[in-house]
Amino acid sequence: MPSPAIDDDIDDAGYVSGLPGVLGVVDAAVARIEAVLLAVGVLLMALNTIANVVGRYLLSQSLFFSEELNQALIVLITFAGISYAARHGRHIRMSAFFDAAPPRLRKAMMVVIAAVTAAAMFLLAWYAVQYVSAQASRGRLLPALQIPVWWIIVWAPLGFFLTGLQYALTAIKNMIHKDIWLSTSTLEGYDDTGEEEV
Template identity: 65%
Template structure:
């Protein structure tokens, strides 16, 4: 994949500021997921080499991997929403005519966005509570709340993604599962446009 193709996959076709937001979220998701997976692999490999090669484990490996799992999970829910990869129960949706499917997709996207924003709000409250308690991780000696920052951020980014999906469906004549994935079935596992 050349640089133009890689950059094009991060460009939104939504108009104006909505496109900028969509593109920014896509780049942030890609960076967080790639960095999280690579760091977790490097951390795990270093620990295995240390344990079996030198007879000493890295003390904070489990804590670092726990932090990275939280990061990957909550950046991943936004990424999955962007690529239309969340589980869908589509029996009723598939039976509806085009306008009904479009209205249902907009409703689903808006309701899901609402739930994601509510979860972001509650997880922000949990983060604030954790911050006020002043707990620290035993091995890394960093505040526990630092590890939880990704939870409200991931829910918020997912809520934005579903909101942008609803807007995309309001602006376009086709039905979109996300801002760049058309509704429908194909033999390809990747249906991006």
């Protein structure tokens, strides 16, 4: 018996959320935030690296802030990337017991796994906020860029929060849909070659 029809929310970038109403809007907004952060981070890192190489080898003068900027961008890309990976069901999973379980048990396991992971991510976000606050109170500056250190690490709590939100939405999607979902956009299953579908 097919699952009940649910209106899909489509954002301006074309992302289709399989969650109804407000949850679909939140899911689409998180997808947009992830996409913007990752695109901007990767493009800025590429431009910074190219500019530094050109400066070093053609002008004999490298950019003094290039290394610090790339370190900051790596932090941004890493923490935006954990949410993106969760959205697409790409995190490493130990699935031997899960795969051997019957569908009803797998469904229940996926809800529990997603909910516990969401709680862990929200807890890490809380600790990361406390760490960022501690760094902000110290007033340390990056030597080359002369910007506060906390500006660089502020991406950690945001990344943990977005990842927690992604797992919470996955738990909800598994509760309201008939199928088993690894994430809000990835259905559980294997194709004919034995490779997991993504």
